[in-house]
Amino acid sequence: MAWTVERLDPDRSRRRLQLLAELASAKSVRDRERPRRVRGDRLRELIAVRRRLAS
Numbered sequence: 001m002a003w004t005v006e007r008l009d010p011d012r013s014r015r016r017l018q019l020l021a022e023l024a025s026a027k028s029v030r031d032r033e034r035p036r037r038v039r040g041d042r043l044r045e046l047i048a049v050r051r052r053l054a055s
Helices: 010-054
Strands: none
Touching: none
């Protein structure tokens, strides 16, 4: 029994590559923004603790 490889039509292949590129781009943006978000979350938590201690 021989294995056959079905070739994707060019449009489908192009759309798939474009989708994978967009996903990679979104992931890199998310990874770049994560430290800023974590820093902001930490700062908000410190402010909330300080307010609780002050009142």
